[in-house]
Amino acid sequence: MNKEEALNFLKEQLKTMNYLGSTLSIVSWDMEVMAPSQAIDYRSEVMGYLSTQYHQLATDSRIGEALEALSSEISLTQHETKLVENFKDSYEKNKKIPESLQRELTIATSKGSQYWKKAKEKQNYEIFKPYLKQVIDLAIKQAECVGYEGHIYNAFLDDFEKGMTVEELDRIFPPLRDGLVALLDKIMKAKQDEPHHPEGEFDKDRQEQLSLMLLDAMGYDYKESGRVDETEHPFTTSLGPKDVRITTHYYEESIESAIFSSVHEGGHAIYDQNMPHQLAEYGIDEAPSMGIHESQSRFYENIIGRSLSFWRAFYPKLQKIFPEYQEISLEDFYRIVNKVTPSLVRTEADEVTYSLHVIIRYEIEKLMVSGAVSVDELPALWNQKYEEYLGITPPNDSEGLMQDVHWSEALIGYFPSYALGNLYGAQFYHQMKKDIPNVTEQIEAGDLTEIFNWLKTNVHEQGNLYTPAELVERVTGEPLNPQYFLDYLNEKYSRIYHF
Amino acid sequence: MNKEEALNFLKEQLKTMNYLGSTLSIVSWDMEVMAPSQAIDYRSEVMGYLSTQYHQLATDSRIGEALEALSSEISLTQHETKLVENFKDSYEKNKKIPESLQRELTIATSKGSQYWKKAKEKQNYEIFKPYLKQVIDLAIKQAECVGYEGHIYNAFLDDFEKGMTVEELDRIFPPLRDGLVALLDKIMKAKQDEPHHPEGEFDKDRQEQLSLMLLDAMGYDYKESGRVDETEHPFTTSLGPKDVRITTHYYEESIESAIFSSVHEGGHAIYDQNMPHQLAEYGIDEAPSMGIHESQSRFYENIIGRSLSFWRAFYPKLQKIFPEYQEISLEDFYRIVNKVTPSLVRTEADEVTYSLHVIIRYEIEKLMVSGAVSVDELPALWNQKYEEYLGITPPNDSEGLMQDVHWSEALIGYFPSYALGNLYGAQFYHQMKKDIPNVTEQIEAGDLTEIFNWLKTNVHEQGNLYTPAELVERVTGEPLNPQYFLDYLNEKYSRIYHF
Incomplete structure (x- = not known):
C-alpha cells in the first residue's frame, strides 16, 4: 500500500465501523427503551453477532x-495523524491480547x-467473590499483555482517560480528598434543620414538561435530531450524528430525579450533537475521554443546574407547572437540591461527597491490580475507607x-473519570467566567446561549483532536x-451552610 | 462438502441472514416510528450498508x-428439503440476474x-412516464434473465405468490370480477339513505384504548412480545420471533380508521407470533406467500371485524369508551362500517369493490409486461377499466x-396477492364454520379463542411447509x-341492502 491507499483504506474501514457502531446503538437503544420483554433472548443473539x-x-x-505503510510517513496533516493514532492505539492493543485470553x-x-447480581440481591459477597477474583486475575493478565509504563494501573486508566497516569492522579486526588473531607466536616458541623420537598404525586406528564423546558433552555435539540424517553437508568446515546437521544426517569413521588437526570444527560447530548x-x-468526532464527556454532563447538572442563578430564572416556571411548590421559597428549594449528606451509594451522592466515593474506589483499585489486596480483604478495606472519609459504614x-x-x-480504571469530570468542569467554568464576565447575570436571565457557544467552541467542536490534558491546558x-x-x-456551600 | 457439511453450512448461513434481517427490521422500524427527522440521511447510509x-x-x-453437494441427495427429511428449496429458489434467481442489470x-x-412522488403531487403523469417506462423495461429484462414457463407475467407472480400462474389467475379472477360487478350493481340499485358516524373529536387515548381492547380479544400479545405504535401508514413488522410490532393510525375526526387498521395489522401480527x-x-417460520399473509389480516379486518356478530360483543364496549355513539344503534353502526361505494382509491375501498381495484391492476400489468400496452396508453386504459367495472372515472x-x-x-405482480388474500380468507372461513359449528355464537360472546386456535393450527404453525395452493387444499x-x-x-350484503 502506498500512502494514499493506506489512508483511504483506514477511512473506509472507519466508515464501515461507524455504520456498524450506529447499528449497534440503534439495536441497543431499542432494547433498553422499546423492546417487549420477551424480545431479549433473540435480541442478545443479534447483538452478539453484530459485536463480533x-x-x-x-x-x-x-x-x-x-x-505499517504509514509508519514512516512524515507528511501527514493533523487530521490524518489523528486518524492513524486512533487506529494504532486500539489495533495494537487488540493485537497484543491473545484470543484465548479475550x-x-x-x-x-x-x-x-450474573453472580454479582445474585450476590447483591442476596447480600452475600461470598457468592460473587470467586468470580470477582477471576475477573481481576484476567484483567491483570490483559494489562501485562498490553504493557504499561510505571504503575500497572496506568494500563487500566488508558482505556478511559487517555494519557492519565497514577502519578498524575496521585498528585490530584489526595488534595481533593483532603479538601472534600475538610469541607464535609464543616458542613456537618453547621447543619441545622433543613427544608424538604412538598409531598404529593407529581405526574409524569408535568415532569416531562419541566424536563423539556430545561433541555430547551440548554440548547439540546431533542425535536429534530434527538429524543427524550424514559428508562430505569437514564443514559445518552448517539445513533447517528443527528440522532442523539437521552433517557430520564420520572418518579411520581419526587421531581428531583427527573430534573437532574434530564439536565445531566442533556449535557452529554449537547456535546455529541456539537x-x-x-x-x-x-x-x-468523539470526546477525548470519558472524563471530558462527564465534565459536560456534571457541569450542566451541578454548576449550572444546582446554582441559585439558574433557579432564579427557572423556579417561577417550575412553580407554574407544579403549584405544589408555591409554598416553598426559592431559597429553600435551592437548599433542598443542594443538601449534603454522607451516604453509602455513589449514584445517589451529592456534589460534595460524590468524588469521595470515586477516590475510595481509585485507592482500592490500585491496590487490587497491583496484588496488594486480595478479594478476601476487599469488604473490610471498603468499609474502613467509608468510615474514614465519609464517617459511615455500610450495613452490608x-x-x-x-x-x-x-x-x-x-471495568477497572473507569471510576476516576467520574471525579475528573467534576474537576475539568470546574476548571472550565473558572475560565468561562473570565471570558464571559456577566455569565451569572445571563444564567439569572435564563439565557444559556453564550455558555452553550463557549462550550461548543472550546470543547465540543474540538472532538478528540487533543488529549484530555492538552485540552484542559489549551482551554484554561x-x-x-x-x-x-x-x-x-467551598464558596457555594459556605453560603448555603453559613460558615 | 459432504451432505452434513452442506446442510450445516446452509443452516449457519440462514442464521446469519436472519440476524441481519432482524437488524434491518429494527433499524427500519426505528426509522419509521421513532427517529427524529434529521436522522434520515445518515440512517439511509446505514441501511444501505446493512442491505449490501x-x-x-x-x-x-x-x-x-x-x-450442488445436495443436488442428488435423496435422503433428506421434509424440513431439510424445504431448507434446500428455499435457498435454491432465491440463490439461483439471484445468480441469473447480471450485476449490471441489478x-x-x-x-x-x-x-x-422520486419522480412518481413529484408527478403525483403535480398531477402530471408526463413527469413519471419516462421513468416508469425504464422500470418496466428493466423489470421485463430481469424476468427474461430469470426465465419462466408460459406467460412472462408468471415470472413476476412467482416473487410474491409462489406457484401462482396467469393460467390459474385467469381461471379465478374473471368469475370473481363478474360476480363482484353484479353484486355492486345490486347494491347500487338498492342503496337508500345511509347512516353516518356521529361528529366529534375522538381523542387518541380513547382510540388507543379501543384498539388495544380489540387486539386483546384477538389474541395478539402486544404486551410481552409486541408493541402498538402510531405511523401515517400502518404496518406490521417482525423484529424477532418474540418481537412482532404493529402500527396504527388515529384520526381525531373518526374512529373507523384506527379500528380497522389495528385489527388488520393485528391479523398479520398473530400470524407472525405463531x-x-x-x-x-x-x-x-415464514408465510408461504404474500397472499396467505394478507388472508389473515383481511380475515380479521373484514370477515370478523366487520361482522354483526363481532359488534354485538364489542359495540357496547365501544359505546362505553365513546359515549358519542350512544345515539347510534348497533345495526346502524354495522351499516356504517360496511358501506359500499365505488371509489377511486384502492386503499380506501370497501370489502366489495376492493378486489375490483386489484383485478384492474392485474389485467393492466399482464398487458404491460407482455408489451401489449405502452406507457403512453396506460392512463386511458386505466380510466376505461375503472369506468367499466366501477362506473367512475378518475378526474386526474x-x-x-x-x-x-x-x-x-x-413491484409488478404484487397486486394479485391482495385479492387472493380475500379469497383464501373466505375459503378458510367456510371450512372453519364446518369445524366450529357454533363459531358465530362464540364471536357474539366476544370469544375469539377457538378461531385463534383454528388459524394457529391450520395456517400459522404450518409456516411455509406448503405452497399457497397446497395449503389451501390441505386446509379446505x-x-x-x-x-x-x-x-x-352476497349473503352479507343482501341482508344489509335488502335485496
Whole structure:
C-alpha cells in the first residue's frame, strides 16, 4: 500500500465501523427503551453477532498493513495523524491480547455480572467473590499483555482517560480528598434543620414538561435530531450524528430525579450533537475521554443546574407547572437540591461527597491490580475507607463494595473519570467566567446561549483532536488543578451552610 | 462438502441472514416510528450498508457449492428439503440476474420513486412516464434473465405468490370480477339513505384504548412480545420471533380508521407470533406467500371485524369508551362500517369493490409486461377499466394510475396477492364454520379463542411447509375457489341492502 491507499483504506474501514457502531446503538437503544420483554433472548443473539462483526472489522489485518505503510510517513496533516493514532492505539492493543485470553475474559465477565447480581440481591459477597477474583486475575493478565509504563494501573486508566497516569492522579486526588473531607466536616458541623420537598404525586406528564423546558433552555435539540424517553437508568446515546437521544426517569413521588437526570444527560447530548461531524472520516468526532464527556454532563447538572442563578430564572416556571411548590421559597428549594449528606451509594451522592466515593474506589483499585489486596480483604478495606472519609459504614456489602456493576464487567480504571469530570468542569467554568464576565447575570436571565457557544467552541467542536490534558491546558492555560473545584464548592456551600 | 457439511453450512448461513434481517427490521422500524427527522440521511447510509451485507450473504458462492453437494441427495427429511428449496429458489434467481442489470434496476427504481412522488403531487403523469417506462423495461429484462414457463407475467407472480400462474389467475379472477360487478350493481340499485358516524373529536387515548381492547380479544400479545405504535401508514413488522410490532393510525375526526387498521395489522401480527419458530433453522417460520399473509389480516379486518356478530360483543364496549355513539344503534353502526361505494382509491375501498381495484391492476400489468400496452396508453386504459367495472372515472392520474407506489419500485405482480388474500380468507372461513359449528355464537360472546386456535393450527404453525395452493387444499380439501368469497359477500350484503 502506498500512502494514499493506506489512508483511504483506514477511512473506509472507519466508515464501515461507524455504520456498524450506529447499528449497534440503534439495536441497543431499542432494547433498553422499546423492546417487549420477551424480545431479549433473540435480541442478545443479534447483538452478539453484530459485536463480533465489529470486532472483526477492528482487528482486520489490513489495518496493520496500512499502519505499517504509514509508519514512516512524515507528511501527514493533523487530521490524518489523528486518524492513524486512533487506529494504532486500539489495533495494537487488540493485537497484543491473545484470543484465548479475550475469550476467557468474555466468559469471566459474563459469569461475573450474573453472580454479582445474585450476590447483591442476596447480600452475600461470598457468592460473587470467586468470580470477582477471576475477573481481576484476567484483567491483570490483559494489562501485562498490553504493557504499561510505571504503575500497572496506568494500563487500566488508558482505556478511559487517555494519557492519565497514577502519578498524575496521585498528585490530584489526595488534595481533593483532603479538601472534600475538610469541607464535609464543616458542613456537618453547621447543619441545622433543613427544608424538604412538598409531598404529593407529581405526574409524569408535568415532569416531562419541566424536563423539556430545561433541555430547551440548554440548547439540546431533542425535536429534530434527538429524543427524550424514559428508562430505569437514564443514559445518552448517539445513533447517528443527528440522532442523539437521552433517557430520564420520572418518579411520581419526587421531581428531583427527573430534573437532574434530564439536565445531566442533556449535557452529554449537547456535546455529541456539537462534535465536529465534518471530521468524521478521521474519527475526530468523539470526546477525548470519558472524563471530558462527564465534565459536560456534571457541569450542566451541578454548576449550572444546582446554582441559585439558574433557579432564579427557572423556579417561577417550575412553580407554574407544579403549584405544589408555591409554598416553598426559592431559597429553600435551592437548599433542598443542594443538601449534603454522607451516604453509602455513589449514584445517589451529592456534589460534595460524590468524588469521595470515586477516590475510595481509585485507592482500592490500585491496590487490587497491583496484588496488594486480595478479594478476601476487599469488604473490610471498603468499609474502613467509608468510615474514614465519609464517617459511615455500610450495613452490608450490597450497599458496600457490591453496589456498582463495574468490577463484575472488568471495568477497572473507569471510576476516576467520574471525579475528573467534576474537576475539568470546574476548571472550565473558572475560565468561562473570565471570558464571559456577566455569565451569572445571563444564567439569572435564563439565557444559556453564550455558555452553550463557549462550550461548543472550546470543547465540543474540538472532538478528540487533543488529549484530555492538552485540552484542559489549551482551554484554561494551565494543567488540571483540583483547587478550582474545591474553591467552587467551598464558596457555594459556605453560603448555603453559613460558615 | 459432504451432505452434513452442506446442510450445516446452509443452516449457519440462514442464521446469519436472519440476524441481519432482524437488524434491518429494527433499524427500519426505528426509522419509521421513532427517529427524529434529521436522522434520515445518515440512517439511509446505514441501511444501505446493512442491505449490501445481506445481499452478499444471500449470494455467497458457498451456497451454490452446498446446493450442488445436495443436488442428488435423496435422503433428506421434509424440513431439510424445504431448507434446500428455499435457498435454491432465491440463490439461483439471484445468480441469473447480471450485476449490471441489478444496478440499473436499483437506480431506475430510486429515480422512479422520486419522480412518481413529484408527478403525483403535480398531477402530471408526463413527469413519471419516462421513468416508469425504464422500470418496466428493466423489470421485463430481469424476468427474461430469470426465465419462466408460459406467460412472462408468471415470472413476476412467482416473487410474491409462489406457484401462482396467469393460467390459474385467469381461471379465478374473471368469475370473481363478474360476480363482484353484479353484486355492486345490486347494491347500487338498492342503496337508500345511509347512516353516518356521529361528529366529534375522538381523542387518541380513547382510540388507543379501543384498539388495544380489540387486539386483546384477538389474541395478539402486544404486551410481552409486541408493541402498538402510531405511523401515517400502518404496518406490521417482525423484529424477532418474540418481537412482532404493529402500527396504527388515529384520526381525531373518526374512529373507523384506527379500528380497522389495528385489527388488520393485528391479523398479520398473530400470524407472525405463531409461526413455527422451532423450525427457524430450516427457514420454515415464514408465510408461504404474500397472499396467505394478507388472508389473515383481511380475515380479521373484514370477515370478523366487520361482522354483526363481532359488534354485538364489542359495540357496547365501544359505546362505553365513546359515549358519542350512544345515539347510534348497533345495526346502524354495522351499516356504517360496511358501506359500499365505488371509489377511486384502492386503499380506501370497501370489502366489495376492493378486489375490483386489484383485478384492474392485474389485467393492466399482464398487458404491460407482455408489451401489449405502452406507457403512453396506460392512463386511458386505466380510466376505461375503472369506468367499466366501477362506473367512475378518475378526474386526474394522481387518483388514477399514479395512486400506488408499487410500479415505481418495480413491484409488478404484487397486486394479485391482495385479492387472493380475500379469497383464501373466505375459503378458510367456510371450512372453519364446518369445524366450529357454533363459531358465530362464540364471536357474539366476544370469544375469539377457538378461531385463534383454528388459524394457529391450520395456517400459522404450518409456516411455509406448503405452497399457497397446497395449503389451501390441505386446509379446505379443495383448490382455491372464488365462489366462497362471492357467496360470503352476497349473503352479507343482501341482508344489509335488502335485496
